[in-house]
Amino acid sequence: DTAVSQTPKYLVTQMGNDKSIKCEQNLGHDTMYWYKQDSKKFLKIMFSYNNKELIINETVPNRFSPKSPDKAHLNLHINSLELGDSAVYFCASSLQGQAYEQYFGPGTRLTVT
């Protein structure tokens, strides 16, 4: 009964490859997010979807493409992976609105060699 789950947990791949990370939440939330946490633990928003609509799209290379097939799922596809993409990627979800806290998945550690 995991609230926010991500697959895979670890992803090791070579430069130039394309990979996807999947996220699912069973909390009934209508808003989902992707965050990137770098090696210094700094956390930055990448994308946010509300009811399958993209509402936050930060300055992220267009090699990154999110997709939300329904309110409970948010996937992240990355094309032409680069060394600098190595990080931990977190999915999160919340109810819509400023007052609501976010619930985070366990993270996907991406290593690009």
Place this chain on the structure above:
Amino acid sequence: AQSVAQPEDQVNVAEGNPLTVKCTYSVSGNPYLFWYVQYPNRGLQFLLKYITGDNLVKGSYGFEAEFNKSQTSFHLKKPSALVSDSALYFCAVRDNTGGFKTIFGAGTRLFVKA
């Protein structure tokens, strides 16, 4: 623009002593403030939030935070630290523009010594 500052990279405290993790913020309009904790190799967990009302907010695991509007601070506190509180703590502010982006501080590592 909204911003959050956590002035300490690390806080060291002895078990049983009170702890404080500092956070200051800058927002336009009413602040929506949050504290999250991250244990090693885990996702962030919500601790507590300030939306409105009482300046002293109580949260999970015995933590509380004090909202101070004049000092634009939202410090996290606990009366008696446990070794198991050792973790990375993030203060966050919710943007009040469209999308309600969450802006996180850089994090403060809390180390509680037995």
